[in-house]
Amino acid sequence: MSEQSAPKPLIRIEDLSVHFKLKRDNWFAEPDVVHAVDGVSFDIQSGQTLGLVGESGCGKTTTGRALLGLVKSTTGHVLFDDTDLSTVSGEEMFPLRQRMQIIFQDPYSALNPRQTAGDIVMDPLVVHNVGTPSARKERVEELFALVGLRKNQLSLYPHQFSGGQRQRICIARALALNPQFIVCDEPVSALDVAIQAQILNLLCKLQDELNLTYLFISHDLAVVQHMCDEIAVMYLGVIVERADRKSLFENPRHPYTRALLSAVLTSVSGEKIERIRLEGDIPNPINKPSGCRFRTRCPFAQQVCSEVEPVLEEKSPNHWEACHFHTSLDVTA
Numbered sequence: 001m002s003e004q005s006a007p008k009p010l011i012r013i014e015d016l017s018v019h020f021k022l023k024r025d026n027w028f029a030e031p032d033v034v035h036a037v038d039g040v041s042f043d044i045q046s047g048q049t050l051g052l053v054g055e056s057g058c059g060k061t062t063t064g065r066a067l068l069g070l071v072k073s074t075t076g077h078v079l080f081d082d083t084d085l086s087t088v089s090g091e092e093m094f095p096l097r098q099r100m101q102i103i104f105q106d107p108y109s110a111l112n113p114r115q116t117a118g119d120i121v122m123d124p125l126v127v128h129n130v131g132t133p134s135a136r137k138e139r140v141e142e143l144f145a146l147v148g149l150r151k152n153q154l155s156l157y158p159h160q161f162s163g164g165q166r167q168r169i170c171i172a173r174a175l176a177l178n179p180q181f182i183v184c185d186e187p188v189s190a191l192d193v194a195i196q197a198q199i200l201n202l203l204c205k206l207q208d209e210l211n212l213t214y215l216f217i218s219h220d221l222a223v224v225q226h227m228c229d230e231i232a233v234m235y236l237g238v239i240v241e242r243a244d245r246k247s248l249f250e251n252p253r254h255p256y257t258r259a260l261l262s263a264v265l266t267s268v269s270g271e272k273i274e275r276i277r278l279e280g281d282i283p284n285p286i287n288k289p290s291g292c293r294f295r296t297r298c299p300f301a302q303q304v305c306s307e308v309e310p311v312l313e314e315k316s317p318n319h320w321e322a323c324h325f326h327t328s329l330d331v332t333a
């Protein structure tokens with residue numbers, strides 16, 4: 001594709017960091033700092049899905065929230081449709097918020113138990129003062145149909161729905177203001193496996209029909225494989241590998257990605273991948289290891305790994321990796 005016709009990203013994150021200062025034990029102690037996200041950059045093209053994967057605590061949710069301005073970033077920039085969100089005022093942010101939404105992991109706690117499903121989905125229209133009362137009612141009915149809920153369910157309360165139906169309510173609410181971009185934060189991990197596929201299919205269908213752009217956060221590689229065009233693998237606040245879905249599943253490079261994938265066992269092409277067992281837990285983001293953050297769990301770590309932090313480099317076309325070694329090519333387990 002020529003440079004002129006290259007698509008413009010809808011989302012661009014440049015060197016995003018989010019550090020949380022914890023409360024001090026006493027006035028003379030330095031506060032501990034959690035390095036939840038440390039210099040993350042990526043683009044998402046309009047109409048595409050970027051998957052963000054990694055173990056619990058690696059900074060996926062914080063990245064998604066910082067992107068939407070729900071947590072304050074320490075450094076870096078988030079550009080939405082070429083607008084740098086760090087430069088816009090609260091007033092300017094209000095209409096932008098309509099275009100960027102989030103679906104949470106837990107459809108149980110995301111819904112107010114005292115509101116009917118219809119009122120929940122109508123809420124964003126009321127808050128943003130969109131349409132007349134009758135136009136809002138019509139829009140809510142349309143949204144119910146779009147996500148596969150029935151009109152006679154409008155006046156029911158959250159507890160009267162199944163888990164999958166509650167996630168459909170959350171999706172309808174997220175769509176109410178016609179967003180372009182949605183952060184899907186583990187949207188199926190709280191659901192039964194049988195229901196997960198239905199919700200994933202619904203998200204795919206809505207993406208096609210409404211040209212939505214997704215950041216899809218998950219710890220589950222099987223889910224990401226189903227949903228995403230591109231995948232970024234996160235470890236302890238940084239991206240260690242990023243590639244399109246096919247390259248990542250067929251030729252995983254980083255030892256961490258390969259460890260995650262070996263739990264799934266077969267690659268997209270059906271070939272078995274070399275097994276790397278992940279020992280121990282993810283280190284504490286308050287005291288991250290020197291050099292490569294993965295070195296304390298990496299079976300291939302060498303001296304340089306504790307001394308120099310590897311940068312994310314393009315190791316083959318559009319396949320980025322942060323590792324001192326070409327592990328997929330020259331290291332055997």
Ligand SMILES: Nc1ncnc2c1ncn2[C@@H]1O[C@H](COP(=O)(O)OP(=O)(O)OP(=O)(O)O)[C@@H](O)[C@H]1O
Pocket residue numbers: 020034035036054055056057058059060061062063219285
């Ligand atoms: N408000 C906060 N204050 C202090 N630390 C926080 C805060 N929010 C998140 N963290 C810490 O930041 C790190 C990254 O958390 P985050 O929730 O982004 O990870 P995650 O990969 O989404 O994990 P999970 O899948 O469990 O949600 C964790 O160590 C977490 O404890």
